[in-house]
Amino acid sequence: xxxxxxxAERTAYMRASEIRELLKWATADVISFGxxxxxxSTFPLEEIARISSYVLETYGNKALQYGQTEGVxxxxxxxxxxxASNGIKATADNVIVTVGSQEALELLGRLFLDERSVVxxxxxxxxxxxQSWRVYRPKLVGIPMDDRGMRTEVLEEQVRKLKAxxxxxxxxxxxxxxxxxxxxTMTDDRRRHLLEIAEQNDLLVVEDDPxxxxxxxxxxxxxxxxxxxxxxxxxxxxxxxxxxPGLRLGWVVxxxxxxxxFALAKQALNLNTPTLNQYLLLEGLRRxxxxxxxxRIVELYRKKRDAMLTALEAYMPKGVSWTxxxxxxxxxxxxxxxxxxxxxxxxxxxxYKVAYVPGHGFHVNEGEGRNTMRxxxxxxxxxxxxxxxxxxADAIREFL
Ligand SMILES: Cc1ncc(COP(=O)(O)O)c(C=O)c1O
Numbered sequence: 001x002x003x004x005x006x007x008a009e010r011t012a013y014m015r016a017s018e019i020r021e022l023l024k025w026a027t028a029d030v031i032s033f034g035x036x037x038x039x040x041s042t043f044p045l046e047e048i049a050r051i052s053s054y055v056l057e058t059y060g061n062k063a064l065q066y067g068q069t070e071g072v073x074x075x076x077x078x079x080x081x082x083x084a085s086n087g088i089k090a091t092a093d094n095v096i097v098t099v100g101s102q103e104a105l106e107l108l109g110r111l112f113l114d115e116r117s118v119v120x121x122x123x124x125x126x127x128x129x130x131q132s133w134r135v136y137r138p139k140l141v142g143i144p145m146d147d148r149g150m151r152t153e154v155l156e157e158q159v160r161k162l163k164a165x166x167x168x169x170x171x172x173x174x175x176x177x178x179x180x181x182x183x184x185t186m187t188d189d190r191r192r193h194l195l196e197i198a199e200q201n202d203l204l205v206v207e208d209d210p211x212x213x214x215x216x217x218x219x220x221x222x223x224x225x226x227x228x229x230x231x232x233x234x235x236x237x238x239x240x241x242x243x244x245p246g247l248r249l250g251w252v253v254x255x256x257x258x259x260x261x262f263a264l265a266k267q268a269l270n271l272n273t274p275t276l277n278q279y280l281l282l283e284g285l286r287r288x289x290x291x292x293x294x295x296r297i298v299e300l301y302r303k304k305r306d307a308m309l310t311a312l313e314a315y316m317p318k319g320v321s322w323t324x325x326x327x328x329x330x331x332x333x334x335x336x337x338x339x340x341x342x343x344x345x346x347x348x349x350x351x352y353k354v355a356y357v358p359g360h361g362f363h364v365n366e367g368e369g370r371n372t373m374r375x376x377x378x379x380x381x382x383x384x385x386x387x388x389x390x391x392x393a394d395a396i397r398e399f400l
């Protein structure tokens with residue numbers, strides 16, 4: 001059967017995720033800095049086991065039944081309180097529970113994007129957000145970053161230009177804290193500037209915040225949503241890095257009218273987020289399991305970040321540079337221009353037994369970031385970090 005005659009045109013814009021491909025290599029003798037996986041020792045396994053029995057005994061069939069599209073009401077309430085503990089004012093009506101933040105990204109595409117839409121985003125940015133949105137054919141406009149986050153003076157200029165051209169800018173997408181892929185955190189003054197620009201131009205802002213819970217250094221981080229005075233920030237977060245990614249639980253905090261739209265789009269996608277998992281998260285929050293887990297994760301990941309930075313310093317040849325993230329899970333590496341990290345990957349895996357994500361896919365335009373790569377420092381052991389970075393440095397040397 002010739003499927004190509006049957007598939008919808010939009011499938012031409014669906015691309016296989018290199019990260020997913022990479023996850024397959026995380027086994028065997030290859031040290032993978034590829035996927036964005038948490039250290040499994042951070043999963044509160046025993047407590048989740050206890051909570052599971054409790055939930056089934058206490059909530060019974062309710063936990064196994066279909067549920068409201070917006071989410072289990074008690075969980076929405078608990079998530080509003082959790083948001084408040086991070087400086088965000090919200091009630092249960094401002095919350096919708098999603099199947100990971102990934103679903104929220106997809107819902108944003110469904111709700112806001114079509115061929116005449118423009119999305120403004122950091123460049124580079126989260127690869128799977130680009131993947132979700134490309135099928136809706138928007139124009140993606142990338143704003144360069146430096147070590148203080150998105151360069152908001154460039155954003156201001158770009159928005160002005162786009163507006164003058166009559167562009168329909170739908171939202172500004174940002175991962176302001178410990179960004180994926182660069183690890184960079186936007187400074188508070190830039191955050192305020194970004195919101196000013198959004199305010200002046202009446203734009204929505206999407207703040208994607210999986211990593212705001214683990215900041216390793218003594219820096220000030222105010223969530224954009226906490227600074228939002230006019231309900232224009234759509235805040236996304238997730239239980240994936242602080243509880244368990246396998247449960248696939250995320251949430252959106254936004255104005256009630258936006259939540260209603262999210263619910264409408266979600267109904268057609270999956271009716272509701274798995275009810276049982278929502279009850280697990282509810283109990284995880286009520287018992288303080290997550291709140292106690294976060295400082296433990298911070299401690300562990302700080303040490304792992306430091307181990308990777310030390311190894312990079314020790315082994316990398318001249319001409320290689322990298323970010324020094326104050327949080328999150330990733331370090332962003334630049335190699336000399338002559339190296340194409342995508343081409344180098346096969347050799348790195350086959351000969352040197354080390355994997356990473358080539359940086360080009362995180363970029364908005366084809367051909368950008370050829371000499372960049374993303375390294376994850378949370379999944380590998382301390383020994384693997386040391387050995388793996390040494391291997392990676394050897395691979396780079398071969399290509400110099
Ligand atoms: C920036 C960003 N957004 C969204 C996600 C999706 O996370 P999940 O669907 O597991 O909540 C991730 C996962 O790594 C991410 O890094």
